Amino acid sequence: MIPLALSGDRSYNKDTLRRYVQAGNRIIPGTSTVHFDKIAKQRIYESIDTARFSDMKLIKEAYFNLRFKLGRIPKIADFADHGSIDVSRIFSKFKSYHHFLIKIKDKDYDISFTPVQERMLHFISQKLTIGMRARDLIVLQALLDGRDDIINYVSEELYNNYNVDLSEYGRINLINMMTNRFGVQVAQKTFEDSEFIEFSNGKYGISQIFKQALEDNNFKEQVQELVTYGFKQFNEKYKDNIYGNTPFALYEKYTYEQVCLLLEWPQNEVPLNIGGYKFHKETKTYPVFINYHKADDIQDTIKYEDRFENPGLLKAISKNKRTFTSDDVQTAFNADALGVAMHLFVRKNKDDEESKEFYYLGPIHSTGQENAKEISMANGTAAVELEYVLEVPVRDDIYDYIVNG
Known part of the structure; x- marks a missing residue:
């Protein structure tokens, strides 16, 4: 609990927690100081190494604490707004928030989706919500808003709002990502049917399979929650930290x-x-x-x-x-x-x-x-x-x- 208390980090990422212990005084605000001797550091590192941060018990405890506090099933945004566990920990362990709620059998959650819809939520939760780049999220938001000619729309948005030129390689990369052709074969099988766009009449628009999935308002609402969360991640962690002409944020x-x-x-x-x-x-x-x-x-x-x-x-x-x-x-x-x-x-x-x-x-x-x-x-x-x-x-x-x- 020491590095968690010092950092306020709720991602439960072991590497991040080790770094906070090594950083010591650098992460303590104001005039406060902290120092770990060699033995103390070693013991904390050993505890981090043996901790099971993906354990069901830890995630369930964080969820039910927040649920009790709110008096309802938390929305995805509630976890960050109330300083609870990083919701990405739920995504990595349970495929999606929906899958997590089904798994823990929350009595007030009675929503069900088709296998195709579940795989789409899995794909968006694990691949896109981290918010490393805006373009994937812009595609999904455009589809939710009913826009057409998606790739050209994204290209204009990137140029006008992010000062980014979408190259031909970037277009191919984006199309492959949003049609589930970017991943290796095993990943393509895992996320089968996660095709959000398709080519028709000379341009890319919403795929029939995603269009059909969005007819379910509960599904559409959960996709919108994920997209909103992804944009928040991008704006807070990456947008202002991208280094020069690279697509990367320093030290992320x-x-x-x-x-x-x-x-x-x-x-x-x-x-x-x-x-x-x-x-x-x-x-x-x-x-x-x-x-x-x-x-x-x-x-x-x-x-x-x-x-x-x-x-x-x-x-x-x-x-x-x-x-x-x-x-x-x-x-x-x-x-x-x-x-x-x-x-x-x-x-x-x-x-x-x-x-x-x-x-x-x-x-x-x-x-x-x-x-x-x-x-x-x-x-x-x-x-x-x-x-x-x-x-x-x-x-x-x-x-x-x-x-x-």
């Missing part, structure tokens, strides 16, 4: 899938295909993913020693069996000249089953072949150690947590 956390989506790739890539980085030729984007602390028993072929030299300088190891002449290494060396955007994402604890996200630390730039070196891994496999300058030196509390926490 992203999964592999979310990075692929925001970089406007036509389809998600499974983490195994990305590895530590992946260059996407069409969009000229090159995300670099680093697991800063790795397990001692990790295979020698991938036992890279990525490290910060200081908050503005990073040493990162290539994939194995690479030399200076390898295509991905050459692309990294010459990214600026080639117009390739490289982005850095760092994760503290790869083994945390709940925290699958990476901190976005901004654009990075290779200092060139002259500051790199070809190395041999412990098992003799060739690799390249590259040097990168961070466009924005890592903020003190984040740096301290990643390097020393």
Whole structure:
């Protein structure tokens, strides 16, 4: 409970809670101070590691406390308005708020939906309500409002209200997302029939399956609640924190899938295909993913020693069996000249089953072949150690947590 009390954070995200403990005095307002000695920190970390924040009991307790306080079934917005558990915890555990209410058998909740409607609520709850970007939510709101020619409408909205040009790759990415073609095959099966738009008469409009689903007023009301919540998330967490011309907010956390989506790739890539980085030729984007602390028993072929030299300088190891002449290494060396955007994402604890996200630390730039070196891994496999300058030196509390926490 200590990091929860200090931070006021109700997401129950283990990585976030660990960082609050490491940050110590930095997060306490006013003249108050707090200090944890090494043993106290270790004990708190152990408690966080063993805590079951996705446990049904924790979520039910938070729900019924809020329900008792309000005297009714809470709306989605009520959880944030009354400082209760982050509703995203419910989405990740129970697919959707509707599914949660069915699961706990609240006697006052008697709404039922078709399997198709339930999958659509699941998709919107888990994929879109986080609010990382406005365009997906604009599509849904436009459909709820009965608008037509959706992609062109979204393009105009993004330009007029967000100063964003929707590129051709962005259009394809958005269409694939809203027709359930962005996810890998397993995800497409999970969210089967979650197609919100379809092409007809030369333009994209509402799909027949979504149009039919919206004829149920209870369903339409719940979709509207989710869209409103998503826009609130975007406005509070992302809108004013997007860095430069990137689609990312500095120091926010992203999964592999979310990075692929925001970089406007036509389809998600499974983490195994990305590895530590992946260059996407069409969009000229090159995300670099680093697991800063790795397990001692990790295979020698991938036992890279990525490290910060200081908050503005990073040493990162290539994939194995690479030399200076390898295509991905050459692309990294010459990214600026080639117009390739490289982005850095760092994760503290790869083994945390709940925290699958990476901190976005901004654009990075290779200092060139002259500051790199070809190395041999412990098992003799060739690799390249590259040097990168961070466009924005890592903020003190984040740096301290990643390097020393």
